[in-house]
Amino acid sequence: DGGITQSPKYLFRKEGQNVTLSCEQNLNHDAMYWYRQDPGQGLRLIYYSQIVNDFQKGDIAEGYSVSREKKESFPLTVTSAQKNPTAFYLCASAPGRTEAFFGQGTRLTVV
Amino acid sequence: AQSVTQLDSQVPVFEEAPVELRCNYSSSVSVYLFWYVQYPNQGLQLLLKYLSGSTLVESINGFEAEFNKSQTSFHLRKPSVHISDTAEYFCAVSDEAGGYNKLIFGAGTRLAVHP
Numbered sequence: 001d002g003g004i005t006q007s008p009k010y011l012f013r014k015e016g017q018n019v020t021l022s023c024e025q026n027l028n029h030d031a032m033y034w035y036r037q038d039p040g041q042g043l044r045l046i047y048y049s050q051i052v053n054d055f056q057k058g059d060i061a062e063g064y065s066v067s068r069e070k071k072e073s074f075p076l077t078v079t080s081a082q083k084n085p086t087a088f089y090l091c092a093s094a095p096g097r098t099e100a101f102f103g104q105g106t107r108l109t110v111v
Numbered sequence: 112a113q114s115v116t117q118l119d120s121q122v123p124v125f126e127e128a129p130v131e132l133r134c135n136y137s138s139s140v141s142v143y144l145f146w147y148v149q150y151p152n153q154g155l156q157l158l159l160k161y162l163s164g165s166t167l168v169e170s171i172n173g174f175e176a177e178f179n180k181s182q183t184s185f186h187l188r189k190p191s192v193h194i195s196d197t198a199e200y201f202c203a204v205s206d207e208a209g210g211y212n213k214l215i216f217g218a219g220t221r222l223a224v225h226p
Contacts, residue, residue, distance in 0.1 A: 102154035
């Protein structure tokens with residue numbers, strides 16, 4: 001059935017390592033988003049993409065990178081430059097301005 | 112750029128009591144507004160949305176929200192809450208600039224329903 005799939009659900013990273021979070025959607029949506037969630041801070045936008053091969057920085061893009069080679073996929077890489085990467089990461093897609101659909105999230109912990 | 116303020120970080124309430132979760136947004140000519148709900152360790156689910164038309168919008172589980180343009184508010188209400196309504200609630204506004212659209216979220220309100 002249709003939806004957004006994030007994997008893995010839990011991820012552990014050693015300091016200094018890069019790690020990639022997967023986000024796949026089969027809703028045929030043009031727009032995709034990555035948000036970071038920390039307690040008491042709501043959702044903060046990392047990157048977003050309106051079409052294939054195009055993406056824009058959000059409010060907290062430093063230390064992150066993305067690609068949009070296919071409409072269905074929008075992976076997020078957390079690089080070693082991100083000093084405080086432990087957080088809950090949420091991917092979303094949207095057909096337009098009407099609403100966004102969210103995946104179940106990936107909890108990243110630095111060990 | 113748009114911004115969203117949720118005025119209460121936590122709202123405790125007893126079961127079957129009414130509740131109001133407050134949300135204010137910065138002014139815009141055209142605004143789409145949303146309420147999302149999040150249960151622990153899960154993604155966000157759309158609760159209700161205002162796009163145009165009637166200023167009072169309702170969800171299937173008894174929540175309602177009223178768009179008030181003059182007060183730039185979109186408060187969420189329920190006349191009688193259940194234990195199962197315990198969750199975090201996020202207000203969001205759709206911001207369109209330069210041909211790009213993004214959702215801007217408030218900091219969230221944690222609703223705790225007690226027996």
